[in-house]
Amino acid sequence: MSKLNQFFNVIPSAGGEATLLLYGEVGDWSEVSAREVVTRLLELTSTYKKIDIRINSGGGEVYCGLAIYEALRNSTADLTIYIDGIAASMAAIIALCGKPLYMSPYARLMLHNVSGGSWGNSKELRRVAEEMEQLQGTLAKMIAGRLGKTPEEIEATYFDGEDHWLTAQECLTMGLIDGIYAMDEDDTPPLNEKSTQEEIQKYFQNRLDNQAITNDDMALLDEIRKACPSITASMGEGEVVREVARLSNQLKSSEEENRELKAKLASIEAEQHKAILDAAVASGKITAEQRTHYEALLASSPESTKALLASLPEQKPKNKLPRVEDHLGGEAPAPKGKFEGKSWDELDRSGLLAAYKEADFEGFKALFQAEFGAPYQE
CATH class of the missing domain: 1.10.1200 (Non-ribosomal Peptide Synthetase Peptidyl Carrier Protein; Chain A)
Structure with missing residues (x-):
């Protein structure tokens, strides 16, 4: 894994495999955005036989995470997911999308309630709370299938207001994951069962950052040289990395604008x-x-x-009840007083049908026709 490849969150391999990194915060404007992940996944699916998804994330935005979850779950590619360090909150839900899932011996998976914030009046705040509860119900259904439990059991166990940090061995025993992967023999991380989530997440991020560019990256380096006008063919590997770092710093400088x-x-x-x-x-x-x-x-x-x-079809408003002024007879003047604005039923309940018939017989017949769909007969 190289700094250059990390910049693009994709690590290609000459052996027909590729790795997509979900390292960082989940969010539309963060390191792990739905647009970026889904785009990269589709690109890799058309090129590589097998794709590994590696996660080291403390979570982030729920809706962005749901889009990533659905993309991974519905992908036709040969996907395998690895939790290298931390898969917390929404990152844990993404990891549990239904594909083969493995954890490092030192990794942690964390589940808890949906959290968020809002401002406004009491009605608006209740609406936000209801939306959060609906999202929790959705997440519970997604996890329940993996564990063979009901959504209600999941909510009672993991959405109880507490953070539930699970080790790789605990996840394996529960059936949340398919196995624990062995790290390379020369890996001697300063980690153990008592390591904090911050230490674990930082270790795997540093492990990624400190990798040197290898010969496997040469093809990608050539592609970068072609794509970036500021990177010339005469630049060596170190110069390319420094130029990519410079471009990255330029992007960071526009963070406020973003x-x-x-x-x-x-x-x-x-x-x-x-x-x-x-x-x-x-x-x-x-x-x-x-x-x-x-x-x-x-x-x-x-x-x-x-x-x-x-x-969706439009639902036209129901026709209003026929009323006296809509069915005047002949040259009869607009009704006033006791007849005005009344329907057939209202005239009937008021005992005014006979009087209206006497006052405007043609209008009476027209109102009868509109009410019953048949002509009036004496």
Whole structure:
């Protein structure tokens, strides 16, 4: 594993295999983003026979993690997942996507409640809490299948407000993983069963960072030289690494701009989603009570949810009851007073049918026709 390959989160191999690294925080604007992971996975699937997914992550955003989970679960590639150091929170859910899963002897897997924050009035806060509880139910179903338990059992055991840190041996005994992989004989990490999650995660990150570029990377180096104008053919391996580091620093320097852009995009997206949902409710495609559910769907899978809403039929409002002023007879003036605004049933309950018949017989017959769908007969 080299610094150069780590920069792109992909480690190719001449033997028809590739490794995709999920090292870092899970989030659309973090090291492990859904867009990046899914894109890289699709690219690798078309090129390599076997793909290894290696995880060292403390977790992150739930919806981003769900997209990665679904991509891995539904992938047609020969996938094997390895937890090198830490798979905590949403990273643990990703690891449990149903593919063969192995842990290093020193790794940890952590499960706990969905957490988050919000601000607003009590109704808004309750809505956020309800959404978090719905997400927990979804995650519980995903884990339950792996352990052969019910979602209720999973929620009671792992979503009880505590952090549940599990060792590789505990996960193997429970059936959460398929095995514990052996590390290379020359690996002598300063780790043991009592090592903290920070020590474990840092060790495997440093282990990745400190690898030197090997001959296996030469093909990739050539591709990088071709793709980056600032990297010339005369540069050696060390110069290439330094140039990649420089480019990486440039990206980091724009971190504040990225945060501002993220906030703007989030605001625009929120307005778009609001407009879509307003239109769906107004047209009767969904009810006001269903709106919260579709808000969550738009946040997790916007394009598919938009397509779903577009496919729903509009529910036209029911026709209002026929009323006197809608069925005036001949040249009769607009009704006033006791007849005005009343339907057939309202006239009947008020004992005014006979009086209305006397006052406007043609209107009476028209109202009868509209109410019963048949002409009035004496």
